[in-house]
Amino acid sequence: xxxxxxxxxxxxxxxxxxxxxxxxxxxxxxxxxxxxxxxxxxxxxxxxxxxxxxxxxxxxxxxxxxxxxxxxxxxxxxxxxxxxxxxxxxxxxxxxxxxxxxxxxxxxxxxxxxxxxxxxxxxxxxxxxxxxxxxxxxxxxxxxxxxxxxxxxxxxxxxxxxxxxxxxxxxxxxxxxxxxxxxxxxxxxxxxxxxxxxxxxxxxxxxxxxxxxxxxxxxxxxxxxxxxxxxxxxxxxxxxxxxxxxxxxxxxxxxxxxxxx
Amino acid sequence: xxxxxxxxxxxxxxxxxxxxxxxxxxxxxxxxxxxxxxxxxxxxxxxxxxxxxxxxxxxxxxxxxxxxxxxxxxxxxxxxxxxxxxxxxxxxxxxxxxxxxxxxxxxxxxxxxxxxxxxxxxxxxxxxxxxxxxxxxxxxxxxxxxxxxxxxxxxxxxxxxxxxxxxxxxxxxxxxxxxxxxxxxxxxxxxxxxxxxxxxxxxxxxxxxxxxxxxxxxxxxxxxxxxxxxxxxxxxxxxxxxxxxxxxxxxxxxxxxxxxxxxxxxxxxxxxxxxxxxxxxxxxxxxxxxxxxxxxxxxxxxxxxxxxxxxxxxxxxxxxxxxxxxxxxxxxxxxxxxxxxxxxxxxxxxxxxxxxxxxxxxxxxxxxxxxxxxxxxxxxxxxxxxxxxxxxxxxxxxxxxxxxxxxxxxxxxxxxxxxxxxxxxxxxxxxxxxxxxxxxxxxxxxxxxxxxxxxxxxxxxxxxxxxxxxxxxxxxxxxxxxxxxxxxxxxxxxxxxxxxxxxxxxxxxxxxxxxxxxxxxxxxxxxxxxxxxxxxxxxxxxxxxxxxxxxxxxxxxxxxxxxxxxxxxxxxxxxxxxxxxxxxxxxxxxxxxxxxxxxxxxxxxxxxxxxxxxxxxxxxxxxxxxxx
Numbered sequence: 100x101x102x103x104x105x106x107x108x109x110x111x112x113x114x115x116x117x118x119x120x121x122x123x124x125x126x127x128x129x130x131x132x133x134x135x136x137x138x139x140x141x142x143x144x145x146x147x148x149x150x151x152x153x154x155x156x157x158x159x160x161x162x163x164x165x166x167x168x169x170x171x172x173x174x175x176x177x178x179x180x181x182x183x184x185x186x187x188x189x190x191x192x193x194x195x196x197x198x199x200x201x202x203x204x205x206x207x208x209x210x211x212x213x214x215x216x217x218x219x220x221x222x223x224x225x226x227x228x229x230x231x232x233x234x235x236x237x238x239x240x241x242x243x244x245x246x247x248x249x250x251x252x253x254x255x256x257x258x259x260x261x262x263x264x265x266x267x268x269x270x271x272x273x274x275x276x277x278x279x280x281x282x283x284x285x286x287x288x289x290x291x292x293x294x295x296x297x298x299x300x301x302x303x304x305x306x307x308x309x310x311x312x313x314x315x316x317x318x319x320x321x322x323x324x325x326x327x328x329x330x331x332x333x334x335x336x337x338x339x340x341x342x343x344x345x346x347x348x349x350x351x352x353x354x355x356x357x358x359x360x
Numbered sequence: 361x362x363x364x365x366x367x368x369x370x371x372x373x374x375x376x377x378x379x380x381x382x383x384x385x386x387x388x389x390x391x392x393x394x395x396x397x398x399x400x401x402x403x404x405x406x407x408x409x410x411x412x413x414x415x416x417x418x419x420x421x422x423x424x425x426x427x428x429x430x431x432x433x434x435x436x437x438x439x440x441x442x443x444x445x446x447x448x449x450x451x452x453x454x455x456x457x458x459x460x461x462x463x464x465x466x467x468x469x470x471x472x473x474x475x476x477x478x479x480x481x482x483x484x485x486x487x488x489x490x491x492x493x494x495x496x497x498x499x500x501x502x503x504x505x506x507x508x509x510x511x512x513x514x515x516x517x518x519x520x521x522x523x524x525x526x527x528x529x530x531x532x533x534x535x536x537x538x539x540x541x542x543x544x545x546x547x548x549x550x551x552x553x554x555x556x557x558x559x560x561x562x563x564x565x566x567x568x569x570x571x572x573x574x575x576x577x578x579x580x581x582x583x584x585x586x587x588x589x590x591x592x593x594x595x596x597x598x599x600x601x602x603x604x605x606x607x608x609x610x611x612x613x614x615x616x617x618x619x620x621x622x623x624x625x626x627x628x629x630x631x632x633x634x635x636x637x638x639x640x641x642x643x644x645x646x647x648x649x650x651x652x653x654x655x656x657x658x659x660x661x662x663x664x665x666x667x668x669x670x671x672x673x674x675x676x677x678x679x680x681x682x683x684x685x686x687x688x689x690x691x692x693x694x695x696x697x698x699x700x701x702x703x704x705x706x707x708x709x710x711x712x713x714x715x716x717x718x719x720x721x722x723x724x725x726x727x728x729x730x731x732x733x734x735x736x737x738x739x740x741x742x743x744x745x746x747x748x749x750x751x752x753x754x755x756x757x758x759x760x761x762x763x764x765x766x767x768x769x770x771x772x773x774x775x776x777x778x779x780x781x782x783x784x785x786x787x788x789x790x791x792x793x794x795x796x797x798x799x800x801x802x803x804x805x806x807x808x809x810x811x812x813x814x815x816x817x818x819x820x821x822x823x824x825x826x827x828x829x830x831x832x833x834x835x836x837x838x839x840x841x842x843x844x845x846x847x848x849x850x851x852x853x854x855x856x857x858x859x860x861x862x863x864x865x866x867x868x869x870x871x872x873x874x875x876x877x878x879x880x881x882x883x884x885x886x887x888x889x890x891x892x893x894x895x896x897x898x899x900x901x902x903x904x905x906x907x908x909x910x911x912x913x914x915x916x917x918x919x920x921x922x923x924x925x926x927x928x929x930x931x932x933x934x935x936x937x938x939x940x941x942x943x944x945x946x947x948x949x950x951x952x953x954x955x956x957x958x959x960x961x962x963x964x965x966x967x968x969x970x971x972x973x974x975x976x977x978x979x980x981x982x983x984x985x986x987x988x
Binding site: 111112113115133288289290291292293294295296297298 | 594597598600703704705706711713714717718721722723724730731732802803804805
């Protein structure tokens with residue numbers, strides 16, 4: 100099975116985020132970066148599928164030079180090779196632009212399965228995997244915890260996937276491959292990076308690509324106007340009455356006080 | 361009345377037949393010895409070299425050889441009566457050197473110690489004293505092994521040991537008896553031959569048994585790694601620790617073959633004493649069995665048939681085993697080496713271990729908490745920030761920064777430092793020193809943490825560190841050396857003891873029992889300073905297992921972060937002992953010991969003694985001013 104895992108390098112979980120001088124993105128200079136959490140679960144699922152069914156796991160990531168560290172971490176955990184797409188100013192790009200880059204790179208590989216994380220820890224759009232599926236004309240499923248391969252491991256194989264819905268409900272779907280799946284956190288126990296893995300990663304191939312080489316226009320159609328820190332205000336109002344009355348009062352407040360409707 | 365002392369009888373004339381018989385037996389005996397010993401020597405020499413071993417400086421090695429081998433210091437000190445008996449047996453062996461040489465020379469007609477000569481007469485009596493004490497000693501050891509049967513010697517009775525004891529006894533008895541017969545008598549000749557047969561029978565038995573230590577252990581003691589619980593650096597890209605036979609180094613092989621199976625290591629092991637699978641003696645013998653069966657060129661995993669992975673991960677790295685070993689076996693690097701082999705290759709699958717590793721891969725502390733928690737603590741306590749101008753950097757560590765009890769210790773220590781007018785500051789950001797991952801064998805993570813920390817300390821211009829945690833102190837001072845030059849570091853007990861005369865002493869009749877932390881006591885040799893500090897607040901009483909025999913709290917070796925233990929909890933075992941001293945207060949000097957005992961004492965219920973750190977005891981006497 101040839102599995103591609105799209106990974107993103109995001110500011111680490113302990114990052115103290117500050118807005119930069121332009122007010123349009125965050126100050127990156129003193130941040131620690133790490134592999135996006137749900138992408139780590141996507142990688143884990145891919146590695147487990149490889150261990151079970153054989154094949155190859157390729158990670159692909161778009162970003163500035165520093166994503167090389169995260170790519171090496173993925174190689175150390177067991178991915179076989181990587182594709183790095185040079186892409187500065189990820190903060191100015193939108194999901195469509197990034198997805199175009201990823202889809203173009205993925206197309207050259209002809210994989211059986213494409214896994215992405217459910218959403219990123221910084222922008223949290225949750226769209227990249229879905230857009231990639233659309234651009235590649237492939238079926239997709241989101242919120243996946245587990246993947247089961249049904250018949251053999253060739254391109255006509257069916258897979259059965261378990262989706263996590265709300266309130267403790269799960270849904271199982273079967274779909275053909277190739278397909279795109281966006282993976283939810285928590286489905287597996289993650290493996291730790293080992294010294295042996297890192298040493299082996301040194302000799303694994305990292306193919307470098309640029310937007311020009313991919314022949315893709317990745318200019319954003321959605322522009323980020325401004326990024327600001329949320330105002331910390333705390334006030335709790337208990338809405339009286341039964342569910343109907345409380346709901347009515349709530350809608351009024353959301354419309355006229357908070358003004359989000 | 362003239363006292364006529366007997367002289368040693370030596371047959372003066374041996375027939376040609378006797379000479380040939382002796383020569384034949386001696387050659388056979390020597391061959392029997394060499395055939396087996398040569399094999400073992402080969403296995404040791406074929407093992408890979410220890411790349412970080414430095415023979416020089418020789419001074420310490422020569423001293424240890426003199427003190428521990430020749431004077432049998434550790435043998436006697438840690439198990440007095442049996443140790444003394446063994447010392448007599450050993451000294452007799454040494455004293456007998458010339459006697460044995462002469463004994464063999466006599467049959468060939470070239471005896472050089474004539475019993476009538478001045479020197480010889482004195483020497484033979486000198487040796488007779490040793491022979492007597494040896495005979496008594498070996499008899500006592502025989503009784504101990506076969507009748508008293510202490511459990512540390514193992515379940516199975518060793519008949520081989522019985523046979524050796526018999527031979528030694530015969531050697532001594534035949535020697536002593538020779539004083540009471542005449543040269544020309546048949547008895548003298550019989551005694552001579554009995555002595556010879558015992559001697560020539562003994563020699564080939566040596567390499568086939570644990571008595572190989574006669575030959576190897578002086579070398580093993582002399583060739584120690586140089587430090588206590590010293591973990592050697594990995595060498596080269598293919599070294600992941602002790603994975604298979606090919607990873608066993610010469611030092612490890614030498615040590616495996618030196619084991620005398622005395623069980624002192626197991627006797628003091630916290631895991632072995634609380635019903636766990638781990639038995640340090642069996643770890644060493646497991647390696648020996650591997651080497652005997654498969655040799656040092658085998659690729660078969662060391663953890664499998666010969667040693668269990670489960671056992672290896674029950675070790676708290678307390679070092680009691682290594683400290684007790686009279687023949688110089690260094691258990692801690694062996695255990696950590698076996699762990700490295702499992703962790704660096706990803707073979708170790710443990711959900712708590714993985715959680716710890718992932719927490720430190722992504723975050724800054726072993727507890728998996730956000731560093732803003734530490735920031736809030738610093739702000740709340742109004743701890744000064746280190747800006748490069750202060751004398752000390754107060755290192756909080758994971759426990760001092762994030763654990764509630766650890767924070768109390770830091771707060772009180774800061775109060776004392778304020779009172780003393782010490783110039784200090786805390787770093788804005790700290791990463792875990794890496795102690796738990798180092799002891800668990802994760803070299804990738806440890807390297808990342810050590811290098812990141814060393815760089816941060818250099819950037820912040822830190823020259824001196826004081827820490828409340830012996831694990832941090834050890835890791836910073838010793839383990840970080842592999843990746844750079846750490847700043848000076850000391851434990852807060854060493855700091856406080858220096859200023860003890862300036863700290864107010866409280867007069868009361870409270871009994872305080874101090875628990876020696878493994879990483880402060882055995883690892884750092886610091887026993888008196890924390891007692892000096894604790895004594896400021898009451899009367900010191902001692903636990904039965906104290907100082908270098910202190911019983912571990914159970915947290916070390918990364919075990920505080922792993923899951924539930926099997927058998928009795930180590931912390932409960934030790935807490936019960938401390939409570940039984942009747943002291944009103946238990947004084948700790950390590951935030952991990954503190955946390956483990958807090959748990960254990962909660963299980964004790966009503967009437968449990970108070971548990972405090974020595975910093976808290978020191979702070980008690982301070983005036984309750986608002987300026988802290």
